[in-house]
Amino acid sequence: MIPAPFDYVAAESATHALDLLDSYGEDAKLLAGGHSLLPMMKLRLAAPSVLIDIGRLAELTGIRAEGGELVIGAATPHAAVATSDLIRADAPLLAHSASQVGDPQIRHRGTIGGSLAHADPAADLPMALVALGGSVDLLGQAGTRNVPADDLFAGFFETSLDPGELIAAVRVPRSPGMAWGYQKFVRRANDWAIVGVAAIDGRIALANMGPTPLRARAAEQALAGGASPAEAAELAADGTEPGEDVHADRDYRRHLARVLTRRALEHRA
Amino acid sequence: MQVELTVNGQRRSDDVEPRLLLIHYLREVCGLRAANVGCDTTSCGACTVLMKGPGEEGGGTSVKSCTVLAMQANGQQVTTAEGLAADGDLHPVQAAFRQEHGLQCGFCTPGMVMAAVGLLSENPDPTEAEVREGLEGNFCRCTGYHNIVRAVLAAAEAERTGASA
Numbered sequence: 001m002i003p004a005p006f007d008y009v010a011a012e013s014a015t016h017a018l019d020l021l022d023s024y025g026e027d028a029k030l031l032a033g034g035h036s037l038l039p040m041m042k043l044r045l046a047a048p049s050v051l052i053d054i055g056r057l058a059e060l061t062g063i064r065a066e067g068g069e070l071v072i073g074a075a076t077p078h079a080a081v082a083t084s085d086l087i088r089a090d091a092p093l094l095a096h097s098a099s100q101v102g103d104p105q106i107r108h109r110g111t112i113g114g115s116l117a118h119a120d121p122a123a124d125l126p127m128a129l130v131a132l133g134g135s136v137d138l139l140g141q142a143g144t145r146n147v148p149a150d151d152l153f154a155g156f157f158e159t160s161l162d163p164g165e166l167i168a169a170v171r172v173p174r175s176p177g178m179a180w181g182y183q184k185f186v187r188r189a190n191d192w193a194i195v196g197v198a199a200i201d202g203r204i205a206l207a208n209m210g211p212t213p214l215r216a217r218a219a220e221q222a223l224a225g226g227a228s229p230a231e232a233a234e235l236a237a238d239g240t241e242p243g244e245d246v247h248a249d250r251d252y253r254r255h256l257a258r259v260l261t262r263r264a265l266e267h268r269a
Numbered sequence: 270m271q272v273e274l275t276v277n278g279q280r281r282s283d284d285v286e287p288r289l290l291l292i293h294y295l296r297e298v299c300g301l302r303a304a305n306v307g308c309d310t311t312s313c314g315a316c317t318v319l320m321k322g323p324g325e326e327g328g329g330t331s332v333k334s335c336t337v338l339a340m341q342a343n344g345q346q347v348t349t350a351e352g353l354a355a356d357g358d359l360h361p362v363q364a365a366f367r368q369e370h371g372l373q374c375g376f377c378t379p380g381m382v383m384a385a386v387g388l389l390s391e392n393p394d395p396t397e398a399e400v401r402e403g404l405e406g407n408f409c410r411c412t413g414y415h416n417i418v419r420a421v422l423a424a425a426e427a428e429r430t431g432a433s434a
Binding site for chain 2: 001008031038042079106
């Protein structure tokens with residue numbers, strides 16, 4: 001399968017990428033690892049007129065600690081996130097989540113910022129960022145603004161980024177030693193979650209239970225009020241309207257959300 | 270537009286369309302037919318090659334070349350199965366695949382071998398479970414995987430001890 005024709009420009013810096021975004025307008029797309037965008041382009045589900053390559057910009061890669069947070073460059077590949085000693089020690093849920101994306105080759109190319117910008121509600125990293133209470137630094141012509149995970153995902157494959165902005169970095173709180181759980185129900189190896197649940201620090205995030213990753217608010221409130229994991233998990237699907245597909249109908253997804261939430265709250269991964 | 274890269278140790282400069290995928294660049298422009306187009310959807314791994322950026326250590330990391338633009342390989346070193354054998358001597362992973370009967374029809378083999386080479390460069394002493402997980406991105410529809418896993422473990426052993434497989 002061959003993508004529709006497009007022009008290609010390798011950005012020389014993040015600010016150069018912003019200038020290119022400005023001059024090419026909304027038909028331009030940023031390219032990092034390309035492991036969400038290129039498959040869509042090959043299927044002709046996306047046909048941008050210009051690709052602006054930010055995948056080799058050193059300023060957008062790397063992992064560092066900054067006070068109580070870890071800061072991960074948006075173009076850092078999943079493999080680096082999954083194997084980073086710093087992330088494995090201080091945000092093990094994030095390292096585990098990155099290790100669950102696709103397969104080794106995909107994790108060598110796909111990036112954390114790309115996965116978040118793609119905003120697939122069934123994907124691992126959007127759910128992980130919501131569970132961790134993380135945020136993203138968005139770089140635009142007016143400067144940098146920080147957007148919490150709960151406000152980043154605006155709809156099905158849609159974020160709250162402005163057209164002229166790019167994700168520069170991802171921030172997650174450091175939580176060494178804190179218990180967490182991560183459940184991903186799949187029928188095939190390497191697949192997206194039919195339903196996923198990530199839980200840490202009183203927060204519960206659900207994947208593929210709606211158009212965006214969701215917080216299981218009723219279950220979180222029950223936990224905060226002293227309910228047991230099993231009791232709280234019974235409320236995990238409250239307020240959700242999951243889609244139906246060949247893998248699962250709505251009732252089955254809601255059932256999975258309850259079972260997987262209980263397992264996640266028992267800190268299983 | 271012009272892409273400049275190193276393929277199997279040879280520097281190249283070619284005029285390509287921006288939408289040209291690395292797999293098609295390797296097969297049709299370079300004439301290297303080891304990497305195969307299998308599923309064409311980033312699943313099967315038949316198109317796996319190694320890619321290494323400037324300043325990176327080792328032999329490169331495994332990538333699915335059906336999901337990489339040739340332009341994304343600009344300035345990089347790409348290695349295909351044709352680039353593994355030095356002076357006609359099989360690479361230890363290739364030798365182990367032959368020794369352990371790690372293939373039947375052979376279609377997945379170039380990608381499987383490249384994924385295994387990448388795996389062993391990251392983890393020279395893998396357990397059987399780590400080999401199976403490390404090859405998660407490569408499908409074989411003939412062998413049932415047992416001989417492939419045996420071959421990768423034998424290659425790891427041979428590389429560690431310096432013996433030929």
